Amino acid sequence: MNQPIKHYRSTLGLTFDAQMSTAFCQLWRQLGAVEFPVSVMDVLEAVCPTDSCGILVYYRQRKPMSLLHRFNPVERKVPADIYSTGPYALDPQYLLFLSGCPTGAYWLRDVAPDDFYSSEYYQTFYSQTGVADSIDVLWRIDDDSALVFFMQRNVHSPEFCQADLTALTMVLPMLSEALTRHYQLHQPLPQQSSEDKTHQQVECTLNHFASSLLTKRERDVLLYMLRGYSSALTAEKLNTSDGTVKIHRKNIYRKLDIGSQAELFSLFISCIPYARPDEATDPLLQYQSSKATTA
Structure with a gap:
């Protein structure tokens, strides 16, 4: 067998x-x-x-x-x-x-x-x-x-x-x-305080950073810049052309009065403590006001 x-x-x-x-x-x-x-x-x-x-x-x-x-x-x-x-x-x-x-x-x-x-x-x-x-x-x-x-x-x-x-x-x-x-x-995972001001400020900054100076499309490009997307991949994500994205990038630099992505990243991080989660306002305005006061 x-x-x-x-x-x-x-x-x-x-x-x-x-x-x-x-x-x-x-x-x-x-x-x-x-x-x-x-x-x-x-x-x-x-x-x-x-x-x-x-x-x-x-x-x-x-x-x-x-x-x-x-x-x-x-x-x-x-x-x-x-x-x-x-x-x-x-x-x-x-x-x-x-x-x-x-x-x-x-x-x-x-x-x-x-x-x-x-x-x-x-x-x-x-x-x-x-x-x-x-x-x-x-x-x-x-x-x-x-x-x-x-x-x-x-x-x-x-x-x-x-x-x-x-x-x-x-x-x-x-x-x-x-x-x-x-x-x-075992007991459930430890929980953060429900009053998590830092996260609320981060979310507020993501939602409103530079909104007083940039158009909605420019802000879309700005967030992709901060996260490390190239112009080409940003264009793909936004269903537009690479050239259009590069124009938006130049406008962002000009309107924010910066000359590099290093300055953009630093500006974004610096604005987080000035965000007001209970208000739909641009934290950049509060940051600039604070700098003017201490100057």
Whole structure:
């Protein structure tokens, strides 16, 4: 009697060395305990080594909240908490969360705009953190929140590769099931205060920055500039021509009396503290008024 033919296939494997084995054992040991998310981070670091990493909670209506941050302070030129003061609003991975992306591992190079690495957001803020490359492992809690394990390599280390992303994707289903069970056993995620003035000011600045000087179309172009989109990709997004976008960019510089994207980024960030969420007013006016008063 003929035996049924078995179909064999090779599989991509992970090395269960001492670090990996210890990390997974600790993960199950901490299930339902307060330190469980840290154990998830330890597993991810065993799968894919990093120079710095941490855990954030992303909210749709509030600023991100930091639960853990491991970094090398020698590499950083900006404070660790500066991200939550406003720059997060221009972060490609935060914007991906806002778009409703599902649970998954997201490599910066796959989600960033085409001009991100030459954008002023990158030059003025992102590169000052010492980070050259990152992967976010995002676990979706619900439509309005997500747990984010960010993994980073610094400017002196090799960038991530496709094998790193594949390995993280392999372990994610296990971690996702463990996270689901953990939050069934444990208390809900910590919540930011409902009175989150910073996020309200950031949202107000995004909605009204330079509205007193620019047309709606110019403001559309301005937001794409801040996020690191080239003229060509901005034109594609706005269904117009590259030449038209370049004209809008020149008009933006002229009307705001600036000469570079660096000045534009700095001006945007400077206006955030002057935004008035309860008023549909341009925070740039309040910022300029404050400068005039102190001059």
